[in-house]
Structures are given as C-alpha cells and as structure tokens.
Amino acid sequence: MDRRILTASLIRATRDAPSHGWVHSVPDSRVRIVPDCRVHSAPDSPETHPEPRRAGGEVFSETREKTAASLVHDALANRPLGPYFATPCGILAPLLKQLQERPDYFTVSREDNAVGEASGAALGGMLPVVLMQNSGFGNSVNALASLIAPYRIPMLLIVSMRGVHPDPTPENKGMGDLTEPILDGLGISHRTLHEEKIEHQVAEAFATVEGGDVSALLVRPDLFGWSA
Template identity: 55%
Template sequence: MPVKTNNDCASILSSALRESELSPFIGTPCGILAPLYRQLQNAPGLLGMPREDSAIGVAAGCAMAGRSPVVLMQNSGLGQSVNALASLIAPYRLPVLLIVGMRGTGPDATQENEVMGRLSETILEASGIPYRHLDPDDLTDQVTWSRDLVAGRRKPAALLVPPALFGWRP
C-alpha cells in the first residue's frame, strides 16, 4: 500500500467527515488544520469563528437543536475553552466533536506551546471527553468511532491532530 501524503490525509479525513452525520463545521484558525480547512471550504455549513469558546457556544446551540457539530481548533483554544467545555459540553453530554491541532507536540517544540501540548489530553480526560490521536492509517475508522459517539450516542468526543499529519512544520 502506498504511503499517504499529507494532502491524502486531509482529503480522506474531509471526505469521511462530510460523509458522516456530523455537521455543521465550526472553527477558528489553526496552521496545523489549514489543509483540512482547504478540503472543507466548500462543505455546507462551514462557519469561521474568532474565538474557540464562541465556537463551542455555537456548537452547543447546534447540538441542542439536534445537530452533531464539529469544532475545529488549536489546542491553545482548547485551553481557552475549558470553562465552556467543563460547564456546558461535558456535564450536559452535548454531542460535539472537537478536532484539535496539537501544537507543542511532535516536531513543534516551541516554548510557548509546550505546556498546552502536555495539558490537552489532561483537560479532555478531566472533562470526561474521550479522544483519539489521528493516525494516517486509520482515519476513516477514527471518524466512524467519533461519529458513533457524537451522532449515535449523543456524547462529546475529540480527535487530536498531530502536527505532522498534514505536513505542518515549525
């Protein structure tokens, strides 16, 4: 089997997300997720937001209206959104999928991102939000896992995107 390119991974993930029952897509800028954003740019319901906690709020409203939204953000935004996650998404088990670009991990050794790189999983665990690290050889199955939790069981979940998945470099 040929090795997947960075563009292949973004395309496969985008297709799997669009074919799932998950929507709308709500996001904030993130360099790691830029290739995924390019793939989703023509997806119905893609909404850009200036702040991650605002994206969580919009997603919560969508979830309460019966949708299964996807929030795309950088892990620094995950940290910025702790209160929205801890007081709204987690306790009410709102069906929201978080797709989180993992700055401060892998090839990203920038000092300003290292702490959030270490804390992201802890935040999700403490919030009771199950997560998976995206693997290029398992993208479709990982979207199926998240769809089953979010759209099927109406619970939040997260997919963590390592910097190298889409070719991000510091």
C-alpha cells in the same frame, strides 16, 4: 429544505444582528468588522487559510496534505455531521481549505464562541463539529467544563496539537502537555489520528457523538504535512 442547510441559514441570519458581536465569513467582501470583535478575513483569504508555507521557510508536504487531510475530510463528509465551526489554524489549514466549500462551514474568532454556537446546533438536533488548535483550547475549557461535559451535549472536537513532537516551540509546550489530561479530566473521549487508521478513528468518534456524547480527535503537528 435539507435540515443542515436550514440550520446554516438560520445561523447566518442570526449573526447579521451587529449587537451579537460575532465575526463570520462574508462571501461578497474581503473583510467584515463587527463591534467588540477582531477583524477576520473571509474564508477564501490567505490570512484565514494560509498557503502551506510558514515564516522562516517551514513548509507543508504537499503529498501528506493531499493524503491525510483528504482522508479526514472524506471521512467527515460521508457522515451526517455539521454544521462546522472553525477557528483559524495553520496545522489544520489543509483540512479547513476543503471544508470551507460547505454551506454549513463558519469561521469563528474564539474557541469558546465556537463551542457555544455548536451547542446551539446540537440542541437543535444537529451533530456539529468544532475545529481548533490546542493553543486556543484553553479558551474553550470553561464552556466545555460547565456546559458540554456535564450535560453531555453531542459534538465532535477536532484539535490540532502544538507543543508535541515534532513541534519544538517552548511557548506551546504547556498546552501540548495539558490538552489530553484536560480532556481526561472532563470525561471527553479522545483519539490521536494516525494516517492508516483515519477512517476507523473517525467512525469511532462519530459513534460516540451520534450516541449523544462529545468526542475529540487530536491532530499531530505533522499529520497534514506541517514541519518545523
């Protein structure tokens, strides 16, 4: 059996124990409730991967979505990365929509839990990917600082950036200003994705992860078509 599929199966089996308090996607039901966790929708739910339209008429550009998100997806899929642990994010929704078709894709309710689960996969010989928004990046800092960074556990972080141009929302400005300095302070290499350089930038990040370290790819608010 393919090692990534086996790992994914083991993770699913482990999560079936309710005492762990994990939230995960369930293919044959709309919602699964686990004690001590929030209710989370299955991966095909519009709550998890919202349509490319935001409240107040803010919309995604369909052309940009099909271009940049697909380029990132293909660059990831062409490399031996996985499993994928993602927290819901509107900016990343076009990419998550494509990744959710994978058997090793998991929706996780908290960013620190996603990092913890990814570390287990990495210790099992995998090259995991964690996807999150920087508004929740703060939840993962302790896990990154006390486990991932000091022991250089290999994984790829894909972090969408709120609070930077063209996102004017004041409640996100703090993390917009702090995300890159925090990564620098932890010694985690990072790159801001540019549409014309996606393949090259993913290749560089993958080389870092394959070499046994952690790396981050940052996604601008408008890369996949989001606009305020």
